[in-house]
Amino acid sequence: MTPQTTHVFHRHLHTTLPVAVSGRGVTITDSQGRQYIDASGGAAVSCLGHGHPDVLAAMHAQIDRIAYAHTSFFTTEVAEALADDLIAHAPTGMSHAYFVSGGSEAVEAALKMARQYFVEIGQPQRSHFIARRQSYHGNTLGALAVGGNQWRRAQFAPLLMDVTHVSPCYEYRDRRPDETAEQYGQRLVLELAQAIDRLGGENVIAFVAETVVGATAGALTPVPGYLKGVRDLCDRHGILLILDEVMCGMGRTGTLHACEQEGVVPDLMTIAKGLGGGYQPIGAVLAQKRIVDTFAKGSGLFQHGHTYLGHAVACAAALAVQQVIRRDDLLAACRRQGEGLANRLQQRLGEHPHVGDLRGRGLFRGIELVRDRATKTPFDPALRLHARIKREAMTRGLMVYPMGGTIDGQQGDHVLLAPPFTVSEADLDAIVDRLAQAIDAALASTHA
Known part of the structure; x- marks a missing residue:
């Protein structure tokens, strides 16, 4: 649905949303057949993923x-x-x-x-x-x-x-x-x-x-x-x-x-x-x-x-x-896979010049972005880096939950991850790989 054809009062009236038609496990599929890994559980909601029998x-x-x-x-x-x-x-x-x-x-x-x-x-x-x-x-x-x-x-x-x-x-x-x-x-x-x-x-x-x-x-x-x-x-x-x-x-x-x-x-x-x-x-x-x-x-x-x-x-x-x-002992799985997610984030983004902090517990992880790691200076809010990251992630088939105003309501950008407790090792690999690509693409777009 385009903004001109929908009668739904959407959150944002100037954007066209993909239409979700099915969900299984960690994946949501849209009406065009594109699949997205739900690495944020929507908004930290889908703890069992989608379509659990x-x-x-x-x-x-x-x-x-x-x-x-x-x-x-x-x-x-x-x-x-x-x-x-x-x-x-x-x-x-x-x-x-x-x-x-x-x-x-x-x-x-x-x-x-x-x-x-x-x-x-x-x-x-x-x-x-x-x-x-x-x-x-x-x-x-x-x-x-x-x-x-x-x-x-x-x-x-x-x-x-x-x-x-x-x-x-x-x-x-x-x-x-x-x-x-x-x-x-x-x-x-x-x-x-x-x-x-x-x-x-x-x-x-x-x-x-x-x-x-x-x-x-x-x-x-x-x-x-x-x-x-x-x-x-x-x-x-x-x-x-x-x-x-x-x-x-x-x-x-x-x-x-x-x-x-x-x-x-x-x-x-x-x-x-x-x-x-x-x-x-x-x-x-x-x-x-x-x-x-x-x-x-x-x-x-x-x-x-x-x-x-x-x-x-x-x-x-x-x-x-x-x-x-x-x-299914999914609290233990959450702890185990949470450590796996934290380790992967550290390996891939721990030394990234624009990643200031990796934090969280279990399968609830935050990545704070900074312009300068040494001074912890945030990016200019006008760049809307968080929105760029979300857009780049979606193009790569990844759902994450970014937000701006991390520091004081105006300055700062972060990304929140909250995948289902049923997430697999292969899913974690794909989440971190696609997220890292999305972050780099979003950063590159700020210089375009």
Whole structure:
């Protein structure tokens, strides 16, 4: 479809998109017969790849039983089974799952859940959220407000609630030469403590953070001890910790929940993309028992809701995805293939004059591009290097997830990789080879 013939209100109105007609494994095929390796899982969604027979069978079986029942009238067996499954493998103390249709909805629900919790316990003066710059939490107004993606926020800023943003954990750019990684992390915790003191700890609802930062800054991992320091600080002031694992969670970093690797348990956690693997739109908030008990003993009602909460077919797809991941030991595969991807990236791009940083965990990897490695100077944003890389990758049959504004919303370019957990060694070879070619072609085009 061309921009002149489509009636779909596409994200970009001046581009012609290929038409996806089929998907199998790591490959998507378009209407012209061209095939693309899905090295980004769309947007870190397709953890099992495309067309997995077990997930399709579970969806078909659920449709034959019941596709939809509104949650103000009914629950369903499959929603109950999915919640049981998630809580059985959740961080300590999590007792309930609140199902929604995606990541933005999950974050929005978590924000409202956190606010209502304090109303229920008689602390209605708590009305402020603290989050981080260079984060992304979704595109609803609440999620956009706590997010720190300046490009997405800019034109909607007058509509957004006031949120205090502190520094991201961005070791490559912000750790000083005289600091250890641990010292850098403690400096960030101190900055958060000072923000809390300015606001008054008794006025803060929650601190919101991606465990591993995704789209906005490209697989930024926390330094050792940072999130533990944040957890302790929140506990000291009675502030909730909301960890956003919409992109980095559900196995993407090599453990089911990314926070497992930090030894930290949040009060509320949002999940989505890898939950259903793209087979149906689904997300969830996982909530600590004491929060749910407070609602139960108080109003008995979470004053929130959407039409498609707990959609039966979505729950069936998500349950099947999680069962396949466990049955086929795909968390171990994610760790193993993640190391293989990291090694290949290091071998091919580690000494590249315009690759400043290779980072990430599991099958969640970021490549930051720089004009000068020694000074870490970024490319001129006007070049739109990230967009050039995406275009060159697509011409080579490769899907990657590049983004600009990595550093401050304007400057910086990175590429995010998030292939399916089922990716093969040969797939990894092809991904890195095609990506390296795309990067070099994009760089060459900036001099044309």
